[in-house]
Amino acid sequence: xxxxxxxxxxxxxxxxxxxxxxxxxxxxxxxxxxxxxxxxxxxxxxxxxxxxxxxxxxxxxxxxxxxxxxxxxxxxxxxxxxxxxxxxxxxxxxxxxxxxxxxxxxxxxxxxxxxxx
Amino acid sequence: xxxxxxxxxxxxxxxxxxxxxxxxxxxxxxxxxxxxxxxxxxxxxxxxxxxxxxxxxxxxxxxxxxxxxxxxxxxxxxxxxxxxxxxxxxxxxxxxxxxxxxxxxxxxx
Numbered sequence: 085x086x087x088x089x090x091x092x093x094x095x096x097x098x099x100x101x102x103x104x105x106x107x108x109x110x111x112x113x114x115x116x117x118x119x120x121x122x123x124x125x126x127x128x129x130x131x132x133x134x135x136x137x138x139x140x141x142x143x144x145x146x147x148x149x150x151x152x153x154x155x156x157x158x159x160x161x162x163x164x165x166x167x168x169x170x171x172x173x174x175x176x177x178x179x180x181x182x183x184x185x186x187x188x189x190x191x192x193x194x195x196x197x198x199x200x201x
Numbered sequence: 202x203x204x205x206x207x208x209x210x211x212x213x214x215x216x217x218x219x220x221x222x223x224x225x226x227x228x229x230x231x232x233x234x235x236x237x238x239x240x241x242x243x244x245x246x247x248x249x250x251x252x253x254x255x256x257x258x259x260x261x262x263x264x265x266x267x268x269x270x271x272x273x274x275x276x277x278x279x280x281x282x283x284x285x286x287x288x289x290x291x292x293x294x295x296x297x298x299x300x301x302x303x304x305x306x307x308x309x310x
Binding site: 120129143 | 231232234236243244245246249250255287289291295296297298299300301302303304
C-alpha cells in the first residue's frame with residue numbers, strides 16, 4: 085500500500101490560488117493508479133475535487149472544474165492541486181488519496197487550508 | 202450529477218448490529234465504497250466492491266447492494282466503531298466523477 089503526505093500553505097488570501105502537493109511513497113507495484121484530491125469543510129462532509137490517472141488524464145468535479153488543475157510529477161513521485169480564485173467557502177481540510185477506479189485505498193493526513201485576508 | 206443520500210445519524214447498543222444505507226441512482230451502475238472517519242483523522246476505506254474488506258478491517262464490517270441502495274452492516278458493534286461513515290461511488294453520468302454521501306454518524310451506546 086502507498087503512503088501519502090500532503091503539504092502546502094495553511095493560509096491563502098481571498099481571490100488567490102490554493103496550491104497543495106502530495107508526496108507518494110511505498111509500494112510502487114500497487115494498483116493505485118488513480119490520484120485524487122478530496123476536501124472537507126469544517127464540520128461538514130467530504131467533497132471530491134478531482135483526479136489524475138497515472139497516464140496524466142484528468143477528471144474534475146463539474147462544480148469546481150473551471151478553477152481546478154491537478155497535475156503529476158512522476159520524477160518526484162508527487163501530484164499537485166491548484167484551486168484558483170478562492171473564497172472563504174474553500175476553507176477546508178484537503179486530503180490527497182489514491183486507489184483504483186472503484187475506491188480510495190489510501191489517504192494522506194489532511195491539510196487545513198484557511199482562506200482569509 | 203447524481204447524489205448519494207445517507208441518514209444523518211444512527212445509534213446501536215454495544216454488541217448489536219447496525220445497518221447504514223446509501224441511496225442514489227449511480228448505485229444501479231457502480232458499487233459503493235465505504236469510509237470510516239473518526240474525529241480529527243483521515244477517512245479509512247472499510248468496504249469496496251461487491252463486499253470486500255481491505256487488509257486489517259475486521260470481519261464484522263460487511264457490505265451489500267440492491268437496486269439503488271447500498272448498505273454497510275456492522276455485526277457486533279464495538280465502542281471503537283463509533284465514527285462517521287461515508288459512502289461513495291462513481292457517478293453514472295458524464296466522465297464518471299466521484300460522488301459522496303453526506304455521512305452517517307454512528308453512536309455506540
